[in-house]
Amino acid sequence: MRYLLLVLTAFFLGSCKGSQEEILPIKSSLTESVYASATVQPDSLYRVYAAVSGILERNLVEEGDIVQLGTPLLQIINIAPKLNTENAKLSLQLAEENYNGSAALLKDLEEQIQAATLNLKNDSINFFRQRRLWAQQIGSKAELDNRRLAYELSQNNRNILESRYARSKKELHTHVQQARNNYESARINTKDFTVSSKINGKVYALFKEPGEIVSTMEPLAAVGSASVFVIELLVDEVDIVKLSLGQEALISLDAYPLEIFTATVKKIYPRKDERSQTFKIEAVFDAPPKTLYPGLAGEGNIIIAEKENILTIPKAYLIDGNTVNTPNGRVEVSVGLQNLDRVEILEGINENTALIKPEE
Template identity: 25%
Template sequence: MTQRFLRWSSGVLVALFAIAWLAWWGLRPPPVAAVNASLAPLVRTLQFSARVATSSRVDVGSTLTGRVREVLVGEGAPVEQGDVLVRLDGDELRSALAQAEAGEQQAHARLNGLRSTGRLTVQASVAQAESVLSAARADLQRTQGLVGQGFLSQSRLDEARRAVGVAQAQLDAARAQRAANADTGTDVAQAQAQLAVASAARQSAQARLKESAITAPAKGRVLARAVEPGQIVQPGRALLTLALKGPLQLVAQVDERYLEQLAPGQPASVLADAYPTQAFRAQVLSIAPVVDAQRGAIEVKFSLQAPVPDFLREDMTVSIEVETARRERALVVPVGALRGDAGAEPAVWVARDGRVEARPVRLGLRTLAWVEVIDGLSEGEEVLVGAAPGPGARVRAVAGASAATAQVPAREDAGAAMTNAMGR
């Protein structure tokens, strides 16, 4: 009887203990993941793809329509300023130049003739006209005397007067011709104008012949060749593409959403896809003033910092990580700790004395995973992360890693994505 009672009482005690344990477990506050707000360095970066480019690239073409006689350079060839790259057939142009030169010589000879033998001839004509006028006046004077004495008729006097008039007119014409042959005269001016026209035609023919030899505008390298001997070329078509001598740049198309984060002078780390272990440095050089409306992107250029790698080539693809902001010592919490709807005042939930407390905060620098808290939170406070009961509820915070020791999210591939780096 005694043993049976002992067994029964032991079973009751075990059942009561189990019931009490289950009741305690059921009334226990639910566990909620938490992270300790702590001070740590915070870096915000942007990553995207870019291409290598020279500061100046030009397309070289012809200003004439013609047949290509020879192409003197190939892709990759270095060129100096003035080097002949392509030569067109110039036989017709040389004939036009010879004709223009002959026309200029003819105009020049006419002008010289007016200034030398022409002036002598005109001066002789003036002298002759003056002599004829003088003789006609003397004859008129004699005739007037004889008519007065009755030896000659009135008709003879009229003839003498007409002779004086004709001689005067001839002298006036000779003098006008002499004036026209002077340096300021109309004939000389006309001859000078004709010479100027002929000289311009000769210069134009020379220029066209010179343009049949297409030359390099500056020192550089041939990037592309789109012309072959025998081909008919026309103005406006690119025959060769040159990268002019100058410093290399990196050119990227960045999503316009990240425009506010970029500024000239920001440092960047660069990796070429073909040489993933040889990183080098760059910095933001300029940001385009307009956005590409088709792609919603903005062009950003980077200058390279010495030493510039030798393996860089025109149009090579590289990956760039730009440091857009840095805090050497910031109070940070995970982005997942933020509460509230979009547009509402940001807040976090803090575990305080075993209960959830809503805490409004003022935020600063933000990355994909972490956010800086400027005001409203103190170092060491337990901030709830993820799903949790509302403010006032009892909770049991399960402390996780602090921001200073949290694992940094993996680096994303190039593609204009905002990333973060902790403790770098």
């Protein structure tokens, strides 16, 4: 009985050894790629925000509508800016009347300057006449001094009025400009209550209903290109250094399970998303599907290298990244390109080297 057990054990071990899978390396083409999750989005997609707060009076468009640059999208109501605009308009009118009106301060100063000029002219005539008389020894020194003093006072008075006029004119002009700026600012704030499209495109979403409160921090709508779509690819940080603009990507979409689409990498965003530890890549279809919608999901493989007629083995036969099993024991190899199934062998074995699959 013991002998029979030993024989069966030896037969079983021999059978296991004989059943070890052996293959030979083969020459084939190999493509190495970087995997990425894919999401289709309209080109130039952006979220619409209001520049002011208020209450949404009405949506002027519907989801799916085609819009042009400047097309009104939403109307917001708020009484305060309208009142501010009216007050600013009244202030501007008052400032302009003070600057140009018949009862303006400048008009009064002009009349005072005219009177001071006449008075100066009169005092000037009296002074120079008295000085000529005094040169002829006619009149008194005190009378001459009085005439000189009156003449000098008249000069100073007119100079003061002219200086006041220039200063007042500048101040009033400044007030007019400030009032006009305030009025224009108020008008602009009123215009901001009608939110318009910044691009030619399509309305993909409306986030608010009439009657809801609108703030400057919440998006009101989403607008993007109506015909041009991009593919957003999320790539792991360990692979981002392998990518460059212009590389080809193979895209599979859940909505088109039997098709593979080619695309080209057009943009690499330099900032890593700390939450997902990924980088965002944008690619465009070489020949897009007939129908696309925002948010269509799928997978992408960005091709980083391709080689023809190279020595390859199944990846399952590689041990610790650089060793293979042969009938003569383990052999160290140098590897090159890799994909999910196969790996390129640069050195260590040849096409005639038998390989044994490692035990799992």
